Amino acid sequence: MEELLEVTKTLINVSAMIAIIGVSFSVMLLLYRAIKGPSSPDRAVALDVIGINIMALAGIIAILLVSTQFNDVILLIGILLFIGTIALAKFLEKGVIIERDMD
Amino acid sequence: MLLAVLLPFIIAIFIPFLSRWKHHLHTGFFVTAVPVVIFIYFIRFIGPGFEPVGREYSWIPSLDMNILLYLDGLSLLFVLLISGIGSLVAFYSIYYLHKSEQLGHFYVYFLLFMGSMLGVVLSDNVFVLYTFWEFTSLSSFLLIGFWNYREGSRYGALKSMLITVFGGLSLLGGLVFMSVITGTASIQEIMSQQELILNHEYFPLILGLVLLGAFTKSAQFPFHIWLPDAMEAPTPVSAYLHSATMVKAGIFLVARFFPMLSVSEWFFITVSTVGIFTLCWGSYMAVRQTDLKAILAFSTISQLGMIMAMLGFGTELAVFAAAFHILNHATFKGSLFMVAGIVDHETGSRDIRRLGGLMTFLPITATLALVASFSMAGLPLPFLNGFYSKELFFQSVYELDLSVAGITALLQSIFPYLAVFGSIFTFVYSMYFFFGTFRGKGDIEELPKKPHEAPVGMLISPLILVAGVIVIGLIPDLINEPFVEHAASAIGGTEIAKDIYFWHGISPAFIMSITVVVFGTILFLVRPKWAGVYRVIPGLLSLNKFYDWLVDRTERYSTFITNSYMNGSLGRYVRLILAAILLVTFSAMSFTGGFTVDTSNLSTITVHEVLIAIVMVIAAFGTIIAKNRIAAILILGVVGYGLAMLFVVYRAPDLALTQLIVETVTVGLFLLVFYHLPKLQKTDEAPVTKTLNVIISVAFGLMMTMVAISAHSSKLFESMSSYFVDNSYKLGGGDNIVNVILVDFRGLDTLFEIAVLGIAAMAIFALIRLREKKKEE
Numbered sequence: 001m002e003e004l005l006e007v008t009k010t011l012i013n014v015s016a017m018i019a020i021i022g023v024s025f026s027v028m029l030l031l032y033r034a035i036k037g038p039s040s041p042d043r044a045v046a047l048d049v050i051g052i053n054i055m056a057l058a059g060i061i062a063i064l065l066v067s068t069q070f071n072d073v074i075l076l077i078g079i080l081l082f083i084g085t086i087a088l089a090k091f092l093e094k095g096v097i098i099e100r101d102m103d
Numbered sequence: 104m105l106l107a108v109l110l111p112f113i114i115a116i117f118i119p120f121l122s123r124w125k126h127h128l129h130t131g132f133f134v135t136a137v138p139v140v141i142f143i144y145f146i147r148f149i150g151p152g153f154e155p156v157g158r159e160y161s162w163i164p165s166l167d168m169n170i171l172l173y174l175d176g177l178s179l180l181f182v183l184l185i186s187g188i189g190s191l192v193a194f195y196s197i198y199y200l201h202k203s204e205q206l207g208h209f210y211v212y213f214l215l216f217m218g219s220m221l222g223v224v225l226s227d228n229v230f231v232l233y234t235f236w237e238f239t240s241l242s243s244f245l246l247i248g249f250w251n252y253r254e255g256s257r258y259g260a261l262k263s264m265l266i267t268v269f270g271g272l273s274l275l276g277g278l279v280f281m282s283v284i285t286g287t288a289s290i291q292e293i294m295s296q297q298e299l300i301l302n303h304e305y306f307p308l309i310l311g312l313v314l315l316g317a318f319t320k321s322a323q324f325p326f327h328i329w330l331p332d333a334m335e336a337p338t339p340v341s342a343y344l345h346s347a348t349m350v351k352a353g354i355f356l357v358a359r360f361f362p363m364l365s366v367s368e369w370f371f372i373t374v375s376t377v378g379i380f381t382l383c384w385g386s387y388m389a390v391r392q393t394d395l396k397a398i399l400a401f402s403t404i405s406q407l408g409m410i411m412a413m414l415g416f417g418t419e420l421a422v423f424a425a426a427f428h429i430l431n432h433a434t435f436k437g438s439l440f441m442v443a444g445i446v447d448h449e450t451g452s453r454d455i456r457r458l459g460g461l462m463t464f465l466p467i468t469a470t471l472a473l474v475a476s477f478s479m480a481g482l483p484l485p486f487l488n489g490f491y492s493k494e495l496f497f498q499s500v501y502e503l504d505l506s507v508a509g510i511t512a513l514l515q516s517i518f519p520y521l522a523v524f525g526s527i528f529t530f531v532y533s534m535y536f537f538f539g540t541f542r543g544k545g546d547i548e549e550l551p552k553k554p555h556e557a558p559v560g561m562l563i564s565p566l567i568l569v570a571g572v573i574v575i576g577l578i579p580d581l582i583n584e585p586f587v588e589h590a591a592s593a594i595g596g597t598e599i600a601k602d603i604y605f606w607h608g609i610s611p612a613f614i615m616s617i618t619v620v621v622f623g624t625i626l627f628l629v630r631p632k633w634a635g636v637y638r639v640i641p642g643l644l645s646l647n648k649f650y651d652w653l654v655d656r657t658e659r660y661s662t663f664i665t666n667s668y669m670n671g672s673l674g675r676y677v678r679l680i681l682a683a684i685l686l687v688t689f690s691a692m693s694f695t696g697g698f699t700v701d702t703s704n705l706s707t708i709t710v711h712e713v714l715i716a717i718v719m720v721i722a723a724f725g726t727i728i729a730k731n732r733i734a735a736i737l738i739l740g741v742v743g744y745g746l747a748m749l750f751v752v753y754r755a756p757d758l759a760l761t762q763l764i765v766e767t768v769t770v771g772l773f774l775l776v777f778y779h780l781p782k783l784q785k786t787d788e789a790p791v792t793k794t795l796n797v798i799i800s801v802a803f804g805l806m807m808t809m810v811a812i813s814a815h816s817s818k819l820f821e822s823m824s825s826y827f828v829d830n831s832y833k834l835g836g837g838d839n840i841v842n843v844i845l846v847d848f849r850g851l852d853t854l855f856e857i858a859v860l861g862i863a864a865m866a867i868f869a870l871i872r873l874r875e876k877k878k879e880e
Contacts, residue, residue, distance in 0.1 A: 017710060024714035031718060031741060035725040040733045047737050054744050058751050058759075061711060069756040073747070076760055080767040084740075091774045098775070 044088045051081035111218030122207030130206040131197035138189035173227035176589025181224035188347045191564035196339040198561040216242035229278040240267040247336040259332035266329045270319025277312030297363040321353025324381040334396040338444030346436035362596030365417045375415025381408025386528035395443040424495035426590040431488040435475040438568035451551030459543040464554040469541040480533035488575035497612035530623030579603035701816035719745035
């Protein structure tokens with residue numbers, strides 16, 4: 001039983017590390033797109049996906065650290081990404097984020 | 104005695120109220136009473152059995168600054184001059200200044216000056232002395248600039264202020280030195296410990312500083328240039344300040360410290376050389392002037408040089424002659440200034456080239472001028488006091504001790520010739536002053552006013568002074584034993600008694616006097632023939648030009664220096680600030696050996712930390728090189744999110760939450776205002792500046808990294824965080840330690856951070872709203 005637990009722990013750690021490296025690699029690739037990206041929408045999408053990757057990263061790190069304190073962080077990133085992307089999209093579309101009253 | 108010093112200040116408070124009635128009664132009548140009262144108070148000290156009187160009033164005892172008043176023979180001489188001539192000048196000014204002038208201002212300044220001058224000569228405490236000293240400079244500045252709508256008045260006032268305050272500050276330095284060395288602020292006690300100062304290594308510095316103060320105030324070469332420009336003041340002011348009292352404050356200072364300083368050989372060398380040179384230069388330059396008051400100004404300079412030289416000689420005879428001449432000069436110079444004022448007042452011109460032949464129009468004034476100017480010239484007549492002191496001067500310069508060696512002996516052997524040279528020119532300008540104004544044929548019709556004799560009130564003051572000239576001339580013993588001897592003894596520090604005779608027999612001094620008269624007459628008669636010499640000396644060289652150049656250059660170079668770095672560019676200021684921080688931190692850290700690297704207390708580095716760091720570094724560089732502004736702000740967002748991940752890794756969930764929200768809101772705000780911002784452009788800075796920017800930023804980053812590493816490597820104390828961990832639940836009632844610290848242990852910080860946010864919000868609101876309102880209007 002003890003041994004099984006040890007093996008499971010090692011398994012989780014190793015797979016978490018592999019996942020972190022994979023996610024980080026994807027973040028770097030996305031960063032290339034964000035820096036290079038010929039148009040602004042390219043960059044906006046890149047930032048959005050970077051945010052999703054960061055959510056994943058936070059989740060994996062929470063597993064690694066054996067903590068439930070970071071669940072708030074993951075949820076918050078989700079909300080903020082949504083709002084941020086909407087704002088960016090509106091800015092790219094109309095040039096402003098908050099429109100004045102029409103009347 | 105304190106009341107006597109403070110009386111002018113007290114009355115000065117009431118002058119503005121009194122001057123409201125100036126159309127009914129001239130304010131000067133009230134003012135004249137003040138010096139008269141003071142004069143009567145002090146005149147009773149005169150007598151053969153005079154003893155010094157000291158009074159003490161506490162002011163700031165903890166700093167040893169008490170108002171010590173000390174009345175000895177020297178102070179008495181000056182006090183009587185100040186109050187006596189002050190009375191006459193105040194009376195004279197009643198007739199000189201018209202009621203339409205700003206009499207209130209004039210008499211307030213006048214009384215301020217009189218009170219501070221009394222304070223200078225009576226105070227025994229060095230700090231009180233200095234306070235009154237600066238008061239005289241200040242009130243003199245105000246009096247010179249009395250007609251402040253004139254350009255010349257303002258220029259003269261500023262010049263005298265700059266020069267005398269320069270000297271005043273150096274005097275303060277000397278006084279502080281003396282007071283620190285001896286441990287007392289009382290002049291008498293400082294003098295009683297003179298060995299301490301004389302043997303101190305800073306003695307040359309003290310001597311230099313005190314003499315600098317005295318020379319600037321007494322208009323000695325080369326600091327004499329302010330005095331001719333101070334002639335823009337109303338004539339009563341010139342008569343009072345710039346002949347009888349203030350310019351003698353420097354003489355007073357040298358005389359006050361004479362027993363202590365004169366022991367040094369350098370005192371003799373400096374004071375007598377400067378004095379003799381000032382005598383020659385002043386009298387030489389006086390002949391060149393065309394303005395009556397300018398002649399008198401240079402004459403004052405030269406006579407002050409003569410007194411200074413006598414103090415420098417330091418023999419008993421010379422000290423006695425100096426004390427005597429202080430009195431004599433005040434009498435005849437005061438009356439001459441008043442005469443110049445009358446001429447100006449009655450003819451409308453002070454230019455000696457336009458004046459002439461006024462004797463028949465102003466007979467009384469002419470008589471007064473005759474006696475006073477002949478006394479100034481030192482004509483050997485038994486009723487002129489100027490002759491007595493001049494002869495004593497010749498005698499003292501002739502009888503200098505020649506037994507010493509070196510530079511002193513050299514100076515002593517040439518002094519008699521210089522003295523005679525200066526006196527010849529004194530004779531010339533005195534004759535020039537009298538004959539140029541009152542004799543010859545003048546163009547009476549051309550003058551602005553038709554000349555006629557002055558009103559009686561105006562003539563009374565010079566008449567009293569000229570009467571003084573004659574009385575002292577006829578009966579010198581009247582003032583010798585009861586008065587001048589006390590002054591001379593007080594200066595010399597020992598009993599000094601000399602007899603004043605008119606006739607000494609054919610002595611060397613008498614021969615010198617005769618030489619002066621003979622050569623002076625010849626030079627005066629052929630003056631137009633040699634007047635061209637002034638084109639050679641001083642020619643184009645002029646100390647005034649040097650002064651103007653200095654002031655102008657100082658202003659121009661300070662403007663230049665300020666403009667060289669204050670160019671309004673924010674980039675440059677940031678560069679300067681960062682470079683300064685870099686320099687200071689680096690030098691402080693290197694000199695104190697602050698850079699340390701200690702690897703014993705490091706934690707292990709994990710893979711995910713490295714990965715997040717790499718992402719952040721790439722994003723940071725990406726921000727710098729981004730060409731598009733949206734790209735820049737988005738990539739900057741990546742840095743912020745990376746930081747949030749670092750907080751996650753280092754187990755700070757609250758920080759991570761806040762960082763995420765703030766980062767998002769910031770990006771949103773940037774997007775909000777981006778619409779109004781210009782496109783990100785290539786900065787058109789010079790390559791040198793760009794390189795400099797790179798160097799400064801890289802160096803600053805490295806510097807801060809080094810500081811952080813050093814700070815980590817030199818932890819001297821245990822962190823206090825264990826206290827919070829132990830007590831957050833026990834005392835604060837919460838599990839979340841960060842939040843308990845924020846609102847409980849250190850709640851005050853939170854309060855003011857909330858205040859900062861509130862202020863920022865209101866400021867933004869105000870900025871936007873007020874601008875919109877302005878647009879609507």
